Amino acid sequence: MSEASAAPVPMPAKRRGAQLVMLAAAVLIVMGAYANVGLAVEGKLPSGMLTYGLSLAVLMSVAYLVLAKFAPWADPLILPLVTLVNGLGLVMIYRLELAEMAGASSANQIMWTAVGVVMFAVTLIVIRDHRMLQRLTYTAGAVGLVLLAAPALLPGSISEVQGAKIWIRLGGFSIQPGEFAKLALVVFFAGYLVAKRDVLALAGRRLLFIDLPRARDLGPVLIVWVVSLGVLVFEKDLGTSLLLFGTFVAMLYIATQRTSWVLIGILLFCFGAFVAGQLFDHVGARFDAWLDPSNAIYYGNDPVCEPGGAVNSMCGKSYQVMQGLFGLGAGGILGTGLGQGHPDLIPLSFSDFIFDALGEEIGLTGLMALLMIYALIVERGLRTSIAARDPFSKLLAGGLSFILAWQVFIIVGGVTNLIPLTGLVTPFMSQGGSALLANWILIALLVRMSDAARRPPPQAIQNEGLTQVFQR
Template identity: 55%
Template sequence: MVTITEQRARSGRGVELVLLLLALAVGLYAYAQVGLATTGALPVGMAVHGGSLAVLALGTHVVLRWRASYADPVILPVVVALNGIGLAMIYRLDQAYEAADRTAGFADRQVLWTAIGVLAAVGVLIALRDHRTLRRYTYTAMVAGLVLLLLPLLPGLGKTINGARIWIGIGPLSFQPAELAKIVLAVFFAGYLVTQRDNLALAGPKVLGLQLPRLRHLGPILLAWGVALVVLVFQRDLGAALLFFALFVAMLYVATERLSWVIIGLLLFGGGAALAATAFPHVGARFDVWLDALSPEIYNRQPGGSYQVVQGLFGLASGGLMGTGWGEGRPDVVPFANSDFIIASLGEELGLTGLIAILVCYLLLAERGLRAAIGVRDGFGKLLASGLAFVVAFQCFVVVGGVTRLIPLTGLTMPFLAQGGSSLLVNWMIVALLLRVSDSARRPAPLTGDLPIAPIAGGGPSVPVDGGMPEADDSSPTEVVRLR
């Protein structure tokens, strides 16, 4: 005899609300500590900045209850905590810049871009009811991605800042189209690979014990490599070139599960990096800084010297294990301390302990994105979520690696922490897509009623016609729990 008990699956929204309040408390505490350390009083803008972030975060929570009630409950609180810490550090640097009669006001702009980013994320959650809809626009996304990459090269529209032509001017504002290209190219890669993965996974010749793909299937990775080199050459943007190529190789590996693609990608990247270092002076200068930053000749070289990297290393060393404390260090002596080198700023005032805590938050975000990719039932969603999670994780690795001289500097910014409107807007949209995919992954399958039973010859237990669990015999009562 079978007893069927219905239980409602937990959505996790209550857990999310508790974690969200803790995340907001972290940001407000950081703001308060900055004010108390620099002026002896709570910051004047604490209520506006902290209140704005709280309203935006709680509003997004309400939208999730309405439109994506089974979305992962950890993703939003982690992002809000990172965004709040970034706002506090940018405000702290504003205080130092004002004291030195330097340009300030970056915190106000960051709050404005945070609002725009959160509203864009809410718009994605409301408008996109099913992530699989994006698969219809696979080749449209490809065209859009290429157009976005080429926009900064258009005369009159593109702007060159600090030697890189990666911005476009929209009135008084600047925007990096390559940031938005991360999303549309991830959509294209996911749609293309889910269709072509059987061809890409076909066995080819075996060389030195490594199963290589067939020559005619090398086209996609060679095309991605060529596009990355074009971006590097014409826009002088090493970070974007590295990110796009790594994104495609990672998604290719997820789609085919073939290690040979990764090895081919590493070889192509190594060859391209060596070629760029010898052919283009700005790339070679970054390699010089990476290899010999403390050389007086390289340290004092203008432009392309190692002053910024060395000052960042000194700041990290000053922070030590526990840091100088909020508002007690001198992170403002590092150029671009609120954008490219905000990790060095946080490392100085929060120490190695605080920096590890921040990196663990990013690890949680990437892990939750990959968990959504594993749990979702369609191949397109798996590739899209894994690609977006990889983008966040890889960008963090590249930024931290550049600041600590593990790898050459690339010019990328830390997601959610660094000052920059384009990055903040696009990364909030990435969060919305991860939430949408995770909602599909965690949502219980709809009930379809009782399954028809087909008898088995020989007197055995009856089996549902769709291959489900056999009907229990009356002599062994069983309880079946159904989620609804």
């Protein structure tokens, strides 16, 4: 069969229609929440509701059209689910803006959402075959390391915010390069592990019921462990450190199916966390706040500790966490209702603590529904990994899905005091541009791989009739 006679199988119209209906339903849910906030706070529908609704609908229509054109066989659930989460984040930031929460800006977040959708579209258009990324394995690794290390090498006046050196600020522009570094490093991990998985899967000595790897094969996990500790020490970024090391260990397990790598990763993490907690005050303070959250101190007339103001160490080690827990407690099972809580009393409720702020108003029931949406996005990504037809795609899809799930666990666990607070943000919801853009690119890569995994083989229409020849 010649290339000229082969053509991709078009996606059935019913599938496209179902995806469009789900996307419209997501936009309508968001608009209902937006109207609810306006009615609760101001007693009337928001004045910009029509503009807001049309903007969101146009953005998601563009994303849908690009997806239908360049990735027609992609999982139809991913885009509507992400639209719903992103839209609810916009609603909550608008809610905080009405509460005069310092730093909350719904207009800026809509702008960043628009840029994120553009990045989503550009990624799908430029990367027609994700397997080309395998040829850039070591280039991606080098780019990821440069992006990860750049803030630590720059002066604090350019890179430091609230003690953590994770930003690059030039004039009125700021970017968090670590958010993009994680994507580049996942590509590197996938390419490297595909090439080395046979060696890393070899068993050494057997201890009880576990086959330990050979000592000479411990190099990669030790190197990533040291790099993650370097991020923790020099940039004071516990979140990225945990995200980086956890993702590599998870992908190492996916590649080798060796439980021993997971156990080694857990042991290395516990040892590194213990040593860092003993040697570095900023790490020890996080653990102290986790173990004793009632250590919050409120200095009544100090403006830095006033609700809605900036928060520093004078407010107590656990002030932020305690305020978030109070908000969740006030929300209870069903919540106070959108627009009827006091999320402005939670510091950084538009970024790190947006999960707690939203939880006060939608309650435990609403938060469980939100976590189920995240779980569905991750499940669709893992389904893509299982269906992928080559090892690189399996590892890349699995790694991207895990990094999204791991990030949600880390931030939700931190703000609910399940684990120490790390400073990560809730994907697609928290205010800010870097994380939102990086996560939209992540979704574009998952969509691209989903399209490749679900697309039927090419068709050949023979001259004699309608006989179809499928090629693998």
